Amino acid sequence: MLSHSQNARVSSATSPSRDGREVSRRTNSDTAAPPVQICNTSRGTLAKSAGMPSTGMRERRVNPVGRAATDSVDRATVGGLRLAVLDLEQTANFMVDLVHPQRRVRRPLYLTSANGEVLSRCATEPMTDRLFRAADLINADGQPLVMVSKLRSSKPLPERVATTDLFGVVARKAEELGLTFYMFGANEAENKAAVANVRRAFPALKIVGHCHGYLRGEALRAKVDEINALAPDFLWVALGVPYEQAFVDEYLPRLGNVGAIKTSGGLFNFLSGTLPRAPRWMQIVGLEWAWRLWLEPRRLFWRYLTTNPRALYLLFQQTRPSLTKRD
Template sequence: MLERRVNLDGRAATADVPRITVGGLRMAALDLEETADFMIEATDPDSRIGRPLFLTSANGEVLARCSTEPQTERLFRAADLINADGQPLVAASKLQSWFPLPERVATTDLFHVVARKAEALGRTFYMFGASEAENIAAVANVQKMYPKLKIVGHSHGYLRGEELRAKVEEINALAPDYLWVALGVPNEQAFVKEFTPHLTNVGVIKTSGGLFNFLSGSRSRAPQWMQKIGLEWAWRTLLEPRRLLWRYLTTNPRALYLLFSRNRPLY
């Protein structure tokens, strides 16, 4: 597949990670704890590859967009590892594969597991994205939850041109082990593609979607029962109908089609 041809160093660094193709994208067949452990190991000095590892996540909307937006598909296939951030992806894999995805790896959950491990090991974070108010509130709450976690810097994501390039230089100089980028799909993936060559001192870049909104407290997550049966999208639509109703009406049917037509077992 395309990502195997163009991403040889990333392929070597993730060679031991089992994968399954779900909805047309190759997903890491790792659970939440295993994904966090992989991220921790990736920032060990002996594991670094001279550039940051690029981790991103996919849900039904992403599958639908990748199938209709060639540029978005290319951005996702450039990732070193893709996590399944959607319960329907997990359910579809269990119906069609002898080695399914073990569980949903939501970035909102993954952040906290990595933060606890990073706090214990002295690893460092940089939090980039969202609005200025959201970013500040998210960082403040994270520092309350994990008082020993080293957050070496943070910035809102509304930067362009020379201001953005200067911020990238600043991030690289701070050399965080983890750069959490919350700019939304596909802007955050495009950011990684453009600026990875300038972030050689960063260990791992993890795209984060709306993570900072949850960390700031401005948005609430769906009840657990809705998350478990794959209806978190419905909860989000109830909270933001004007922004999300049409999006899900157009992407959900296509995502369901892809989940049952473009899957392949572990390899």
């Protein structure tokens, strides 16, 4: 796999998808990701090239804004990615501190999360790897990552920072401080149900807006501008990997009034009640993936069959014993 310091050749092709539509494919580790359109198709949310200029977000270590804002956070290299050595409460406090008016920077701070599937995809998909390395902070949202770091690192990851748990902690703090949320992603029914449940759980929380993720073209760009005008302190983007990361890559420059963006994966599926979370004991021992496989075998069987063995290999081969320098 090409490193970020190497020049990669862009290969572009247009090939028919399984349902007969043409899908533009681009692979390149150094150039920007193709602009994102969130399309309503029979296969769900799909990221497509829209022919718009891309932002070209740079890897955090060569991005002065991201470096300055997150320089105080220790990082450990686990499975090939540099992850924040923060527990759940510390991550929530860090996010709240980031959106303070005196800490605001020229753009939103971009936070994302990694699990075994993400490690595997970053190792085999240069574009996904670039999108994750552009994040200002990456949390470990996978118990196996925490477990291996405890075996191999001098300062291991303190705990798993699951986005579903993080959302609740940040929401509680936002209630107390009067901070605002915008919830973007999932389908319309799940989005509405998630927002309704959050409002019941956190009645004082200010949710300034919400929208499903099935938008494209001018409708999507107009929605991004609407979100920016509402200026939420936290924008939760739940489109799935790597579409939510590509969304941030494309639209971050148009969201200058937003405090922080947190990609959220299947967060709204859980908040809406569409999918139940795994029992606590399965989360603790790192078997939440097995629970999800039991719930959605047709969708997840092949994915886990191909990504889990590779992720296990990466965890033991690309986890450093010492802290990564704050670069």
